Amino acid sequence: MDLSPRAVLEALGAAGRDPWRESCGLLLGVAGRILRAWEIRNAAALPTRFALDPLAQLRVERAARRAGFVIAGYFHSHISGNVRPSDADLGPWDDLAPVWRLICAPGGDWALYDASREWALRRRGWIRPPAAPDAP
Numbered sequence: 087m088d089l090s091p092r093a094v095l096e097a098l099g100a101a102g103r104d105p106w107r108e109s110c111g112l113l114l115g116v117a118g119r120i121l122r123a124w125e126i127r128n129a130a131a132l133p134t135r136f137a138l139d140p141l142a143q144l145r146v147e148r149a150a151r152r153a154g155f156v157i158a159g160y161f162h163s164h165i166s167g168n169v170r171p172s173d174a175d176l177g178p179w180d181d182l183a184p185v186w187r188l189i190c191a192p193g194g195d196w197a198l199y200d201a202s203r204e205w206a207l208r209r210r211g212w213i214r215p216p217a218a219p220d221a222p
Contacts, residue, residue, distance in 0.1 A: 087158075087186060088119040089198055097123035097190045101163035105192035108163050110136035112143070113186055114150045115158035120186060120198075123161050124150070135174060136162040159186030169197040 093113060100109035100123070111125040124146050130137040138160075147157060164172065169189045190196035 087198070087200070089188075090119060090121045093120050093123040093188075094190075094196055096125070097161045097163075097188055098194060098196060100125040100161075101190045101192045106165060107133040108136040108165060110138055110160065110162040112138075112146055112150070112157055113159040113161055113188060114155040116155060120158045120188075122155070123188065128162075134165060159188065161188035161190065163190050163192065165192065167191040167193050167195065169195050171199060 097109075097111070100111060103109065108128055108130070109125060110128050111123055113120045114122040114124055126142045126146055127139040128136050129139040150157065162175075169191055171187070171189065175187070175189070187199045188196060189199070
């Protein structure tokens with residue numbers, strides 16, 4: 087998956103608008119490329135959680151499809167600055183159809199995760215967590 091700089095800047099911009107509340111939205115793409123990060127109002131009651139406003143999400147999905155985009159995934163920010171998936175993020179991960187998750191921080195760090203949760207694309211390039219030692 088190729089992630090455009092524009093999509094990263096859009097997600098980081100959303101995170102920076104209110105660094106005390108998680109931002110969220112959809113990743114839009116075509117042909118294996120994520121081209122846009124479209125912000126959607128966070129409807130969560132707590133500032134450290136995110137929930138896409140369902141009506142706004144529906145409007146964005148319809149407009150995106152009319153424009154020829156596919157929904158490639160979701161993005162949200164972590165106000166803590168940590169770009170690893172939280173326990174709250176991991177719970178619904180497998181229930182969501184798009185496989186790509188972009189997590190960003192108001193300070194400018196970001197990471198793109200696929201459905202395996204094992205690979206991430208960060209500003210420094212592709213990284214993979216260390217392998218677990220073999221069992222005896």
